[in-house]
Amino acid sequence: MKKEPFLQVSKRRNKAGWQERLLIRFIALILALIVCGAVIVALVKMNPVDVYKAIWDGAMGSERRLWQTIRDTMVLLCISIGLAPAFKMKFWNIGAEGQILIGGACSAAVMIYAGDKMPTGLLLIVMFVASAVGGMIWGMIPAVFKARWNTNETLFTLMLNYVAMQVVTYCIVFWENPKGSNTVGIINQATKAGWLPELFGQKYGWNVVIVLILTVGMFIYLKYCKQGYEIAVVGESENTARYAGIQVRKVIVRTMAISGAICGIAGFVIVSGASHTISTATAGGRGFTAIIVAWLSKFNTFIMVAVSFGIVFMDQGAVQIATQYGLNENASDVLLGIILFFLIGAEFFINYRVKRAKK
């Protein structure tokens, strides 16, 4: 007797339509929330609706909290935009953390040493450019090695994160206040020199403007520019690219220069627009979170807005459930993990068709 598998899995011949994809993802999200609820009840015997409400409250409960959520979304989004071209080229840039730190350190250095020597507008432009160049150099180092000697970029970029951390630690020795305390504190607290000013009465207005310009710019660059097309071809197959006459080495270095520069700008946005300080925790793991954002969004920068918002939303909510219910903040990591599991799992059902085996 021939045994038939209960379920048959086959690759979809035609891509699922957008309605179908949306439906699958929506079902995944609902399932994720149900499982999260079950976990909450099982672990802490609390009403999951209350916990969801607290998360919502923590992220959007007041105007201030909403703006914090927006501010952190913009930072995460900026980093994800930076990573998009690199990953689209299948260049595994695990080094966003380092590129952010170097960018942030450049901004901080300009603030500290030139804060009182330039008019505000010029100072901010110098900081912006310094951060972009800093991040660009940090991103180009592994790219040049990859292009020239085919080194492994995953390891190389990862290791450069630790180098960047040491560079920042070294800088802090000169900038810390008081000496030996390892804290730089708020830079230019009295003069606010080098702080992004308010825009439309909003403290974080400029952060939003800068990052949204990058969002649109990157979307156009990847979708409608020749260079964006080259990135896609190199990502699919280097040999094809070479056959088509694309200078692969040049594309690798150029793309990583852009990627690093945008991550450096993220460092500028953090230092000048949010924290006004520099420490080894300035990047805070966001360089890694952004990788998930970039992949989940399939490098579409507009989808990234939604995904970054979702992740920051959960993070902000975490603080609230921690204070309100005395749950550890890691509780929301568990919830986020469950949601990501289902969303990534949904991709399987988008690419494959599952059918009951015929009798």
Place this chain on the structure above:
Amino acid sequence: MRKALAIGLAAVMAVSMSAPVFASDDSEGGAGIAKEDLKIGAIYIGDENEGYTAAHMAGIDEMVENLGLDDSQVIEKTLIGEDEGCYDAAADLADQGCQIIFANSFGHETYILEAAGEYPDVQFCHATGTQAASSGLSNMHNYFTNIYEARYVSGVVAGLKLNEMIADGTVKEDACKIGYVGAFPYAEVISGYTSFYLGAKSVCPSVTMEVKYTNSWASFDLEKECADALISDGCVLISQHADTTGAPTACEAAGVPCVGYNIDMTSVAPNTALTSASMDWGVYYTYAVQCMIDGTTIDTDWCKGFAEGADKITPLNDKVVAEGTEDKVKEVEDALSDGSLHVFDTSTFTVDGKELDTYEKDGQEYVSDGYFHESEYGSAPAFDVAIDGITSITE
């Protein structure tokens, strides 16, 4: 629209009605806040799993009990980093109606200052900080305890143990060296280990000390490694100014006596932990919140010690401490309380072979009447002089 109007009207009425009650001048110590209307915020660098923050949380609980408040009147935010997240937390607590907000980590200070400027009606209290007085903000306060007194007493306990080890021949008199696991090389830590050393030296004159830094406030692995390195460097007793149980864990494995910080270390080092220098933050929290109730002004710099019960050493581990320790500790504690003994008595140590007869910092002379006036002109420790007998290794 109508709803918004109603809310607006209600707000105007509420403000106009409450105005006469709260309009009295705060700086004159006007009307206090009724106990049941109090709302207290706390911002912590760590959570209950980290000794330093755990001590603060215990202090807050003690205050709630002392003053007969309800737990729901306290909002505690844990794991708040030293970045814009700290400002967010402070502003959020103020938005939620907290009238007094505490923050416990050194690096929080500039962010708390930022919030204090923005919310002039909310009192902000920052532990271990230095900038309240110079900020010119009347609602910004610093607090700390005279932890150097507790360190001195724990140093005495260590010195007596060293004497016992010399007497029974396990250590040579000229080779009794203490190892110290420090966090960062600045005044708070330097003042701490110097007072510990002076305590040990007061009973064991030949003692020397070696200090190594981890450059982290709380890292179990680094502190353990650091203690191991000190032990292999010939240190026969270990103490620490870092927040985990890393050092005592290393000591227990190596059989080296140790003195902890913040919490009782006997749970991880039952056969080697002598005692720990520790603080009772509840004394300050009770004081500060009582000020809110009474409507009196909170000290800009608050720093108290043994006399007020803000400092203590954890119970002596009878299995390890030398004979007669308890009596000696009592004697020293009493002398510190009544002011007859000063930790930084300049006749007990030298700097580059000479007695320290003057030390000026920020325009303030600290040495007079034969001792260094630690923590008298600001709540944060000030003593940052390298004295003879201590070698520190800054990498």
